[in-house]
Amino acid sequence: MAPRMKGLPLARIFAAIVVLTVVMSFIMLIPNWDGEQASTAAPKIDELLDVMIVLSSFVFSIVMVMLTYALWRWRAKPGDEGDGEPIHGNTRLEIAWTTIPTVIVLFAAAYSWTVLDKIETEDADRMPITAIGQQYEWHFDYPDQGVTSEELHVVTDQQIEVSMRALDVLHSFWVPEWRIKRDAVPGAPGASIDDDFVVTPDKAGAFSLICTELCGIGHATMRAPVVVESQAEFNKWVRTQDPLPKDSAAAASEVAPQ
Amino acid sequence: MRAALTQPGWWRALFFTVIAGAFGFGLVIGLRAISGLDLFQTEQTGYPHIVVPAITAPLGFLVGIGCFDYWFRWASGAPTQPEDHSWHGATSWKDYFQVNTDHKVIGIQYIVTTFFFFFVGGLIAMMMRAELAQPGTQIVDPATFNGLFSTHAALMIFVFVIPVFAGIANYVLPLMIGAPDMAFPRLNALSFWMLPVAGVLFLCSYIVPGGAFDAGWTGYAPLSTGAPLGQSFFNLGVQFAGASSVATALNFLVTIITMRAPGMNFWRMPLLVWANLSTSLLVVAATPFIAGVQFMVLFDRLLHTNFFQAAYGGDVISYQHIFWFYSHPAVYIMMLPGFGIVSEVISTHSRKPIFGYRLMALALLGIVVLSYSVWAHHMFVAGMFSWLRVPMMITTLLIAVPTGIKIFSWLGTLFYGKIHLKSTSMLFALGFIVTFTIGGISGVMLGMIPLDIHVSDTYFIVAHIHFVLFGGSVFTIFAGIYHWFPKITGRMYDEKLGRIHFYLTLAGMLGTFVPMHWIGMEGMPRRVADYAAEFGGWNLEISIASFILGAAQLVFLYNMIVSWRFGPKAPSNPWRAKTIEWQVSSPPPIFNFDEIPRVVGGPYEYGVPGARHVIMPGESSELREPERSGVGAPT
Structure with a gap:
């Protein structure tokens, strides 16, 4: 049975959906949801979020407008015990709301993939750092500089490649301003896991590294200071740090994968 | 007392829980003793003398409360209790606390x-x-x-x-x-x-x-x-x-x-x-x-x-x-x-x-x-x-x-x-x-x-x-x-x-x-x-x-x-729904249906003239039994 779509003020419904989408998107695009941007990845991820806010507003508006309209238009009158119209479906409509969302999510997947590729592009001159988590503290080995520290110091606009190590249980490396996160997994480096990532901090300043994988009673306070500074300041800082011991986890990372 | 411990129920469940827990505990302690180990292993990941009873005691409970009685009798060749519908249906609140x-x-x-x-x-x-x-x-x-x-x-x-x-x-x-x-x-x-x-x-x-x-x-x-x-x-x-x-x-x-x-x-x-x-x-x-x-x-x-x-x-x-x-x-x-x-x-x-x-x-x-x-x-x-x-x-x-x-x-x-x-x-x-x-x-x-x-x-x-x-x-x-x-x-x-x-x-x-x-x-x-x-x-x-x-x-x-x-007594079909559960009394009789109903159409035939989902026993089968069904028929 064909639904009588003609009886519907389709133009007005569509207009309501568009207006609601625009208003919701407009309001939701004002706040800076993810906070300060301090890496080259941050604006790309935030842009993806903005696109998703608009798309989500559209989907949510369709649902809300349809729901509100149906409740307003077809609310049963008091005492009306009759039935609605025996409409069992509409094949064309059903095909539409299967294919259109498929196209939308495939677009979202493709777009995400390109963003992922961009934020994971490796520079040739990236600086290696090994981040080592243990209950409930972090330390950082700098194999090129031959030092180790409990603070993470990096150079503005210099890409770093962070290798994650854990000495006891899982931990996770998150600097919200960089939008980057990766777990530290106990085990042989590179054996069966993908344990390094790159990020390019592009804003000088002091940040906080937060452990985001439950690791025990000290999890909430397992943090480390992060300093992004100029090359000169970084070089000065390196000279004040302890030398890297021979048997450190960074040395272990030289072991070939099994 | 003896009846309480042989009949399925809470007394026997309690008894079997204790017995099975004690068995698990004794098994661990006994095996550790004959192996020459410390009787109690209390590393925080250990405690076998608590973990093993935590497996056996619940099993004892399930046996004691009566979940296995019929199966055990049947498996051992003993006469099973004739279709044990003495445990089927509830007449008082106590029946909800039994198998x-x-x-x-x-x-x-x-x-x-x-x-x-x-x-x-x-x-x-x-x-x-x-x-x-x-x-x-x-x-x-x-x-x-x-x-x-x-x-x-x-x-x-x-x-x-x-x-x-x-x-x-x-x-x-x-x-x-x-x-x-x-x-x-x-x-x-x-x-x-x-x-x-x-x-x-x-x-x-x-x-x-x-x-x-x-x-x-x-x-x-x-x-x-x-x-x-x-x-x-x-x-x-x-x-x-x-x-x-x-x-x-x-x-x-x-x-x-x-x-x-x-x-x-x-x-x-x-x-x-x-x-x-x-x-x-x-x-x-x-x-x-x-x-x-x-x-x-x-x-x-x-x-x-x-x-x-x-x-x-x-x-x-x-x-x-x-x-x-x-x-x-x-x-x-x-x-x-x-x-x-x-x-x-x-x-x-x-x-x-x-x-x-x-x-x-x-x-x-x-x-x-x-x-x-x-x-x-x-x-x-x-x-x-x-x-x-x-x-x-x-x-x-x-x-x-x-x-x-x-x-x-x-x-x-x-x-x-x-x-x-x-x-x-x-x-x-x-x-x-x-x-x-x-x-x-x-x-x-x-x-x-x-x-x-x-x-x-x-x-x-x-x-x-x-x-x-x-x-x-x-x-x-x-x-x-x-x-x-x-x-x-x-x-x-x-x-x-x-x-x-x-x-x-x-x-x-x-x-x-x-x-x-x-x-x-x-x-x-x-x-x-x-x-x-x-x-x-x-x-x-x-x-x-x-x-x-x-x-x-x-x-x-x-x-x-x-x-x-x-609350006020509920009619059998307060929402005027079409599916079968609403066609029997509220609450339904103990075996649901005196006679199995016959389904003749889709479950949601609201507004379809003459369409029915089900014909209940006792309803005149002279009633129109439409072969058409909204759902399932070409739309």
Whole structure:
């Protein structure tokens, strides 16, 4: 049975959906949801979020407008015990709301993939750092500089490649301003896991590294200071740090994968 | 006294629990003594003299209460008690505290037990929100806090959401398909009795040395393999809850496939039946994975098998793969039955056939298939092989399509209907459409790897899971409870209190879980007792809203208890629905039907002139029996 779509003020419904989408998107695009941007990845991820806010507003508006309209238009009158119209479906409509969302999510997947590729592009001159988590503290080995520290110091606009190590249980490396996160997994480096990532901090300043994988009673306070500074300041800082011991986890990372 | 210990019941259960526990304890001590070991091994991952009794005592309880009597007699060749329907059906409240093979009794046992754990889990959540109302630690220390969120989630997932759906379906589904009972009534009883065992094991972890399990409900290794004794109770509780789920799912599968009334072909099954068929397919294939992985953790703890000990060649990340291979399908196990409930409620209260019934059923099966191929989206930042991420992102986003089909079809069902909002079940069903859409949208965002990298393991995740598990599952559970309350109890509930419950729950839910998205994106990690002072304002607001949400459930509790006892008598079909359970008395007779009804059409033939879903026995078969059926006939 064909639904009588003609009886519907389709133009007005569509207009309501568009207006609601625009208003919701407009309001939701004002706040800076993810906070300060301090890496080259941050604006790309935030842009993806903005696109998703608009798309989500559209989907949510369709649902809300349809729901509100149906409740307003077809609310049963008091005492009306009759039935609605025996409409069992509409094949064309059903095909539409299967294919259109498929196209939308495939677009979202493709777009995400390109963003992922961009934020994971490796520079040739990236600086290696090994981040080592243990209950409930972090330390950082700098194999090129031959030092180790409990603070993470990096150079503005210099890409770093962070290798994650854990000495006891899982931990996770998150600097919200960089939008980057990766777990530290106990085990042989590179054996069966993908344990390094790159990020390019592009804003000088002091940040906080937060452990985001439950690791025990000290999890909430397992943090480390992060300093992004100029090359000169970084070089000065390196000279004040302890030398890297021979048997450190960074040395272990030289072991070939099994 | 002797009779009390030989007859199934609570005295024998108590006796057997003690005997079996003592046996387990003696076995461990005895074996250690003859091996020349210290009698008591009290490393925090050890305590075999407590863990082994924690396995044997529950088994003793299940035997003692009477779950195995018939089978034991039969297996040993002893005369079985003639069809033991002395334990079938309930005539007094005491019958609900015994092993009973009536699916209606078991359904009520399930629902009441699981709601008990819902309230316990809710109280635990209130304690967490009290602690989180301000930065710093005021009420509980971090160790206790870790135990609170772990037990909250374990209780809510394993002994509330998953089994309460099994309880509702237990009551309704055999009636709906015109069956006198479930296919395996004794297995059904055993499934139920394993549930309180699981919940009690979870709660017992609070009283053992080291406190409640505190590695999260996900119990990631190696935190869980090195955790105090309570973790072993989690491992064991999951076994009982899992075994209960699998047995029930098998029962549903056989019941649905073989016991439908004559004439009820697959395309005449109500969508609740379709939903439970789909859910059961997920449960039987996925649940063994979580059972297996929790055994692996238990063996690592007690037997040093080193499955997940990197230092001994174990593979840490494999825990997460096996765990999520169950636990992602599990989110659909916790959602598909709710989809079924919402379909029944919306169709009934808008007096319209379900829009696109066949596509609705196929969408359920689509979700079943897809849900096995998305688990690694929980692991985008876990350090697994990076090539696995993009394929899993694509399947994850695609699963939004069948889910979207369901949302649009419910909305399509409302169009041109006659929508009645007087029933609380309809309010929860419509509220569900809104809250679940939000949860679905944040789910799509989480499926996108770059966004997931930023918000993984933050409060954004907490917000998302509560939008799908509270705004999704719990809303549909309430819709189902209100919808079938008259059928189950034979009484009407108070609609005014129901509306108060709905609006307070909706407001409390939005106030609690919406701001969690914001603080998560801004930088607040999950599973922390303490947080940066900048998040103090929103956390206080969240805590206040959560107390409103908690208080609203007391209105529900009051309404249910008082209405069950004093509510006005319910007619057999107060919502004028078409499906079979509404064509029998409220509550239904002990064997459901004197004679099996005949199904002659689709389940939602509202407004179709002359169409019928079922012809009940005793109705004149001279009545027109239309061969046409709206659903199933070409449209």
